[in-house]
Amino acid sequence: xxxxxxxxxxxxxxxxxxxxxxxxxxxxxxxxxxxxxxxxxxxxxxxxxxxxxxxxxxxxxxxxxxxxxxxxxxxxxxxxxxxxxxxxxxxxxxxxxxxxxxxxxxxxxxxxxxxxxxxxxxxxxxxxxxxxxxxxxxxxxxxxxxxxxxxxxxxxxxxxxxxxxxxxxxxxxxxxxxxxxxxxxxxxxxxxxxxxxxxxxxxxxxxxxxxxxxxxxxxxxxxxxxxxxxxxxxxxxxxxxxxxxxxxxxxxxxxxxxxxxxxxxxxxxxxxxxxxxxxxxxxxxxxxxxxxxxxxxxxxxxxxxxxxxxxxxxxxxxxxxxxxxxxxxxxxxxxxxxxxxxxxxxxxxxxxxxxxxxx
Amino acid sequence: xxxxxxxxxxxxxxxxxxxxxxxxxxxxxxxxxxxxxxxxxxxxxxxxxxxxxxxxxxxxxxxxxxxxxxxxxxxxxxxxxxxxxxxxxxxxxxxxxxxxxxxxxxxxxxxxxxxxxxxxxxxxxxxxxxxxxxxxxxxxxxxxxxxxxxxxxxx
Ligand code: SF4
Numbered sequence: 138x139x140x141x142x143x144x145x146x147x148x149x150x151x152x153x154x155x156x157x158x159x160x161x162x163x164x165x166x167x168x169x170x171x172x173x174x175x176x177x178x179x180x181x182x183x184x185x186x187x188x189x190x191x192x193x194x195x196x197x198x199x200x201x202x203x204x205x206x207x208x209x210x211x212x213x214x215x216x217x218x219x220x221x222x223x224x225x226x227x228x229x230x231x232x233x234x235x236x237x238x239x240x241x242x243x244x245x246x247x248x249x250x251x252x253x254x255x256x257x258x259x260x261x262x263x264x265x266x267x268x269x270x271x272x273x274x275x276x277x278x279x280x281x282x283x284x285x286x287x288x289x290x291x292x293x294x295x296x297x298x299x300x301x302x303x304x305x306x307x308x309x310x311x312x313x314x315x316x317x318x319x320x321x322x323x324x325x326x327x328x329x330x331x332x333x334x335x336x337x338x339x340x341x342x343x344x345x346x347x348x349x350x351x352x353x354x355x356x357x358x359x360x361x362x363x364x365x366x367x368x369x370x371x372x373x374x375x376x377x378x379x380x381x382x383x384x385x386x387x388x389x390x391x392x393x394x395x396x397x398x399x400x401x402x403x404x405x406x407x408x409x410x411x412x413x414x415x416x417x418x419x420x421x422x423x424x425x426x427x428x429x430x431x432x433x434x435x436x437x438x439x440x441x442x443x444x445x446x447x448x449x450x451x452x453x454x455x456x457x458x459x460x461x462x463x464x465x466x467x468x469x470x471x472x473x474x475x476x477x478x479x480x481x482x483x484x485x486x487x488x489x490x491x492x493x494x495x496x
Numbered sequence: 497x498x499x500x501x502x503x504x505x506x507x508x509x510x511x512x513x514x515x516x517x518x519x520x521x522x523x524x525x526x527x528x529x530x531x532x533x534x535x536x537x538x539x540x541x542x543x544x545x546x547x548x549x550x551x552x553x554x555x556x557x558x559x560x561x562x563x564x565x566x567x568x569x570x571x572x573x574x575x576x577x578x579x580x581x582x583x584x585x586x587x588x589x590x591x592x593x594x595x596x597x598x599x600x601x602x603x604x605x606x607x608x609x610x611x612x613x614x615x616x617x618x619x620x621x622x623x624x625x626x627x628x629x630x631x632x633x634x635x636x637x638x639x640x641x642x643x644x645x646x647x648x649x650x651x
Contacts (some may be wrong), residue, residue, distance in 0.1 A: 155518065156558065177558045178512045181593040188590050200587055203516025203612055247519065250526075266526040273523075284612045440502050474595045492515045 190450040219429040229293040234371035244436035293418025334388035338471035352438020358385035364434035459493035507545035511550025516612035572632035604650035
């Protein structure tokens with residue numbers, strides 16, 4: 138038996154893109170317990186409802202997180218639409234789903250890169266981010282921005298995706314698909330990558346269920362949980378099945394996310410094949426009065442939006458539950474008994490988005 | 497950009513940003529934009545860093561961290577604020593927990609605008625920082641220069 142000691146981890150750490158602090162209670166090389174200390178990115182964004190009106194808040198909601206920015210804006214807008222009883226045109230629904238899936242593509246590629254960086258495979262990291270730039274170019278083509286889109290408004294969207302743009306997108310996706318197939322080989326069949334990922338941070342189906350985990354993190358342990366199946370936006374018209382793995386270790390999480398990249402590419406192809414003609418927005422009058430909750434599937438898992446309005450410009454309450462918040466208990470569970478050298482990998486394996494969580 | 501004599505190292509810290517600027521800084525370091533061709537190198541260690549790239553505003557909890565990072569860096573040092581959040585507080589300026597831009601806590605030399613700041617703009621900021629770093633390291637009376645230029649309060 139060794140002596141117990143506490144190793145501080147973060148907030149500024151080379152593998153962490155974002156600040157989070159963990160106190161790791163260690164015995165020799167093993168972690169007994171991890172105590173998180175968060176709040177470094179807390180801004181108090183939900184408090185802005187007192188100062189900005191509900192339309193301006195769309196832009197604030199988008200800046201909850203720069204990675205799943207589009208979906209935050211979308212989730213909030215859809216909650217408002219539900220309160221105000223607005224039915225958006227079909228084309229707007231399909232457009233929203235397109236951008237959601239493009240966002241998922243760029244987020245998953247970003248995560249794969251960070252994971253590669255986490256186990257010290259620099260060139261793979263660079264390769265993932267090189268592919269990701271192609272998706273960002275598509276963002277720029279369709280909305281004119283790389284990360285923060287600001288194309289949502291209550292009642293629809295602000296921009297259309299023309300047939301020429303669709304053609305470019307499909308061509309680019311073909312290239313991306315080929316390239317991701319290449320890196321998938323390295324991630325899933327490379328011996329040294331496997332030895333770094335297999336059997337690390339195992340969570341059973343029962344555990345992820347009890348801890349209330351969400352998204353790819355839960356799906357990697359076999360939990361069939363995909364909010365897209367609830368059928369918002371264009372998803373009822375799309376044919377897809379949630380991607381599930383049963384091993385529940387870091388390797389399974391990597392596997393699920395790489396396969397989701399292909400799934401998203403497939404969904405975008407289906408969307409373009411079925412995209413209806415028509416308006417992209419309807420005019421909306423009045424103020425939100427009432428409350429509503431909306432659940433959407435973000436790249437990292439299920440996000441819940443709650444909005445309460447009182448018929449005035451300023452809302453009563455806006456609340457966002459983000460997927461990383463749901464996954465943190467799962468992360469702490471995986472850390473028990475892990476080696477110190479695996480900590481960066483474990484943190485990365487939930488695809489943490491601290492600025493979402495702390496808002 | 498003139499001839500660079502030495503190769504400054506860069507430290508990136510994410511204040512209370514929304515991640516947007518944060519990942520753009522990372523994208524700037526990856527092959528497509530490749531900021532490392534200007535002779536800089538990304539490091540995670542403040543004790544060896546010359547340029548501090550800070551994204552996002554300052555809040556009550558990370559203020560101490562930012563100040564500590566700045567103080568741990570050897571002189572001469574250059575601070576670049578990336579994104580409107582780091583410049584002024586940006587959209588979060590009115591939030592109860594945001595104290596303001598990076599310059600509310602440490603002296604900032606270069607401001608890079610944008611929400612999110614584009615890689616091209618970040619590269620521009622880095623190039624300016626490298627030049628400024630050269631200028632500062634050429635001088636022997638560094639401490640006084642910094643006092644004058646940045647109003648560095650806590651050493
Ligand atoms: S400037 Fe914009 S993109 Fe950058 S951290 Fe602030 S809100 Fe996010």
